Amino acid sequence: MKPVPEQNDRCGFPSKEVIERNSIMNTVKVRNIEIGAGIPKICVPIVGVTREEILAAAETIKSTKADVVEWRVDWYEDIFDFAKTEETMKALREVLGETPILFTFRTSKEGGEKSIETETYVELNQNAAKTGLVDLVDVEAFTGDDAVKAVVETAHANGVKVIASNHDFHKTPAKDEIVSRLRKMQELGADIPKIAVMPQNKKDVLTLLSATEEMASEYADRPIITMSMSGTGVISRLCGEVFGSALTFGAVGKVSAPGQMGIEDLTTVLGLLHKSL
Numbered sequence: 001m002k003p004v005p006e007q008n009d010r011c012g013f014p015s016k017e018v019i020e021r022n023s024i025m026n027t028v029k030v031r032n033i034e035i036g037a038g039i040p041k042i043c044v045p046i047v048g049v050t051r052e053e054i055l056a057a058a059e060t061i062k063s064t065k066a067d068v069v070e071w072r073v074d075w076y077e078d079i080f081d082f083a084k085t086e087e088t089m090k091a092l093r094e095v096l097g098e099t100p101i102l103f104t105f106r107t108s109k110e111g112g113e114k115s116i117e118t119e120t121y122v123e124l125n126q127n128a129a130k131t132g133l134v135d136l137v138d139v140e141a142f143t144g145d146d147a148v149k150a151v152v153e154t155a156h157a158n159g160v161k162v163i164a165s166n167h168d169f170h171k172t173p174a175k176d177e178i179v180s181r182l183r184k185m186q187e188l189g190a191d192i193p194k195i196a197v198m199p200q201n202k203k204d205v206l207t208l209l210s211a212t213e214e215m216a217s218e219y220a221d222r223p224i225i226t227m228s229m230s231g232t233g234v235i236s237r238l239c240g241e242v243f244g245s246a247l248t249f250g251a252v253g254k255v256s257a258p259g260q261m262g263i264e265d266l267t268t269v270l271g272l273l274h275k276s277l
């Protein structure tokens with residue numbers, strides 16, 4: 001008789017433990033937004049350089065259906081002066097009211113505007129979390145485990161959630177590699193693991209979707225975010241509710257990555273899919 005695999009019961013179905021583990025999907029609540037429940041949430045990035053541009057973008061976004069606003073601080077001209085950064089953050093919070101704010105310094109290594117020393121990067125994210133003005137911080141998962149854990153610890157101590165991220169602007173890694181990166185982010189204590197990859201062909205988009213489905217159904221006990229970038233990958237920004245990606249980035253004006261759709265079209269498509277599920 002063949003040995004029964006540990007994962008399965010005697011009839012070959014998933015064991016109780018596996019089913020229980022798979023059914024525990026914690027959502028992440030930031031202000032009034034529950035990430036991981038229902039329609040994927042829409043996050044709109046702000047990529048202004050000056051304080052005026054940033055606040056003007058926030059005013060425009062405020063009148064849209066954005067669930068979350070990402071402040072891409074690597075674009076901001078005064079980001080290395082924390083007093084100025086905090087003032088702009090305060091003004092941004094005043095404009096956005098209850099809309100959750102995600103604080104993101106995207107390093108040039110992962111497609112962002114500026115490079116930064118690891119120590120400064122950790123300190124910047126910790127300081128942002130300590131202000132109480134932002135709701136989420138993005139930490140690049142491959143900054144080094146100690147650095148990531150330090151940001152997670154400070155963020156959590158201040159009631160701020162952490163999105164761990166990884167970006168490949170050139171290619172799409174193999175499915176197992178994508179899953180293993182997302183699992184690592186979960187192990188490092190991130191509230192939401194996220195990966196963005198570039199497809200070189202349509203099969204790469206399927207690889208990303210398949211990795212998303214596997215991670216979401218077999219390993220994740222929290223929401224995840226995935227996307228395949230550019231026009232070839234745009235479908236992945238629309239079908240998160242089917243395959244298991246809890247949030248999608250949409251543009252109001254300037255995009256922050258290739259393939260982002262305008263928020264109005266995005267809202268329509270997400271709504272249409274939701275109705276038919």
Ligand SMILES: O=C1C[C@@](O)(C(=O)O)C[C@@H](O)[C@@H]1O
Binds near residue numbers: 227
């Ligand atoms: O990580 C991401 C995802 C993203 O790169 C995208 O492809 O939509 C856009 C970035 O602004 C954000 O920080």
